[in-house]
Amino acid sequence: MSAISIVLICFAVFALSRAVLRFRRGGLPLLHLGLWVLFWSAVIVVVVQPSVTSRLATLLGVGRGADVVIYLSLMSLFYLLFRMFGKIEDLERQITRVVRAAALKELDDTLSRRDP
Amino acid sequence: MLWSRALGTKVIVIPAYNEEATIAQVVREAVQVADVVVVVDDGSRDQSAALAKQAGALVVRHAVNRGLGGALGTGIAAAVKLGATAIVTMDADGQHRAEDARRVLVRVEQGDVDFVIGSRLIPGDAGGKMPLRRIIFNSIGNVLTYVLFGVWVSDSQSGLRGLSRGAAESLDLRTNGMEVSSEFIKELKEKRWRYAEIAIPAIYTEYSMSKGQSLFVGVKTAAKLIIRRFIG
Numbered sequence: 058m059s060a061i062s063i064v065l066i067c068f069a070v071f072a073l074s075r076a077v078l079r080f081r082r083g084g085l086p087l088l089h090l091g092l093w094v095l096f097w098s099a100v101i102v103v104v105v106q107p108s109v110t111s112r113l114a115t116l117l118g119v120g121r122g123a124d125v126v127i128y129l130s131l132m133s134l135f136y137l138l139f140r141m142f143g144k145i146e147d148l149e150r151q152i153t154r155v156v157r158a159a160a161l162k163e164l165d166d167t168l169s170r171r172d173p
Numbered sequence: 174m175l176w177s178r179a180l181g182t183k184v185i186v187i188p189a190y191n192e193e194a195t196i197a198q199v200v201r202e203a204v205q206v207a208d209v210v211v212v213v214d215d216g217s218r219d220q221s222a223a224l225a226k227q228a229g230a231l232v233v234r235h236a237v238n239r240g241l242g243g244a245l246g247t248g249i250a251a252a253v254k255l256g257a258t259a260i261v262t263m264d265a266d267g268q269h270r271a272e273d274a275r276r277v278l279v280r281v282e283q284g285d286v287d288f289v290i291g292s293r294l295i296p297g298d299a300g301g302k303m304p305l306r307r308i309i310f311n312s313i314g315n316v317l318t319y320v321l322f323g324v325w326v327s328d329s330q331s332g333l334r335g336l337s338r339g340a341a342e343s344l345d346l347r348t349n350g351m352e353v354s355s356e357f358i359k360e361l362k363e364k365r366w367r368y369a370e371i372a373i374p375a376i377y378t379e380y381s382m383s384k385g386q387s388l389f390v391g392v393k394t395a396a397k398l399i400i401r402r403f404i405g
Contacts, residue, residue: 142400149349153243160213160233160247161254167231 058105065104069097096133183207183278184257188244189265190215193224194380200228202271203263207278211251212265215244221265231255242353246346253341258282260341264332266380273373277335280371287340287366288357290326291333293375303375310391314355317395321402322359327370330354340366348401351394 076093079085085093103110103126110122119125185207189196196212203210212225216238226232233251235244245262252260259281263269273291280289293303294311303311311330318329334357336344343364348356361368 146401150347152237153239153246153349156235156237156239156243157247157250160235161250164231164233164251164254 062104066101069100069104073097182256182258183209183282184252184255184260185210185274185278186213186245186248186252186260186262187211187225187230187265188213188215188241188248188262189217189221189225190238190244191217191219191221192265193217193219193221195267196221196265197224197228199263199265199267199271200225200230203274204229206271206275207261209252209255209257211248211255213244213248213251215239215241240349240353241351242346242348242356245353246344249336249341249344249346253338257341258338260336260338262332262334262336267378268376269333269373270376273333273371276371276373277333280369281335281337284337285367286369287337287364288361288368289335290328290368290370291331291335291373292326292328292370293331293373294328295370295372304377307375307377310388313391313395317398318355318358321398322355322362324358324362326358326361326368329358331373333373340364348397350397351390352398352401355398 073094076085076090076097080087080090107122110125112122114120114122114125117125119128183206185203187196187199187203187210189212192199200210200212210230211233212222212230213233213235214222214225215235222232222234231251233247235247239247248262249260259278261274261277261281263274269291277289277291280286294308294315311328314330315326315328319325331354340360344360346353346356346360360366
């Protein structure tokens with residue numbers, strides 16, 4: 058086993074433990090925990106047994122195992138980016154709602170002071 | 174004060190973010206044609222709010238900067254609260270004339286339309302000269318608005334618009350930035366507002382040009398519009 062494999066496995070185990078910890082503290086829904094466990098387990102399997110990707114590649118009709126990994130990574134990254142864009146938009150909207158409510162409240166106060 | 178005398182029927186809403194160079198003059202002219210002028214100080218770090226107030230505006234303050242869309246939403250909500258029956262939005266940088274705001278208010282008050290666009294691009298009319306670059310930018314804005322929302326208007330990016338009280342009450346702005354201009358058009362389509370366009374001159378001062386949309390802002394706005402169209 059090469060040094061990079063060991064580093065990758067250690068990292069995957071670390072990430073797994075973090076996910077479990079967050080789940081225990083109630084900061085992660087069960088579904089998300091399941092997805093993370095699946096993801097990092099897959100990483101470990103691929104690191105230990107890289108030939109799996111070749112078999113997957115043949116199955117999917119992609120040339121090489123490494124390509125499958127890259128395609129899948131890109132897809133998940135784009136998906137995450139998409140999700141984050143949506144999340145940030147939601148947050149922006151919520152902040153505006155809060156700021157607006159405060160501004161209109163101040164206006165109400167001003168008006169009631171001027172026109173008692 | 175003006176607004177304590179008459180809780181206005183005609184309200185002009187002016188979103189302002191660091192506009193101390195022009196805001197006082199714009200407000201002084203606006204108060205001549207409306208019952209109340211609401212300036213939304215969108216988290217400015219300069220004297221915009223104080224100057225607007227001195228000039229006779231009712232200032233509504235955003236604690237932090239939210240962008241054009243956020244400020245317009247607040248200003249229009251404030252106008253509704255004040256009892257407005259006709260609302261006009263105009264820019265704080267001096268690119269709109271109070272006289273044109275008045276014409277839009279009058280058009281809204283006629284009561285047969287819900288939304289009025291002050292268009293800088295109605296051909297062969299009172300519209301003034303617009304630099305070629307701006308004509309191209311605005312045309313792209315129009316085409317994009319048409320493709321995304323299915324309504325063709327001659328100036329989808331105009332900041333001078335009029336709303337009836339009904340339109341203002343049903344308005345549901347979700348965007349915070351410059352995309353809001355196209356969002357008004359989306360609302361127009363969704364809520365089936367009756368609308369009219371009024372030719373206004375395009376006034377480009379050196380100041381408004383320096384503050385206006387750069388190519389980068391334009392591209393960013395377009396990208397946001399497209400992405401949001403598909404995410405909702």
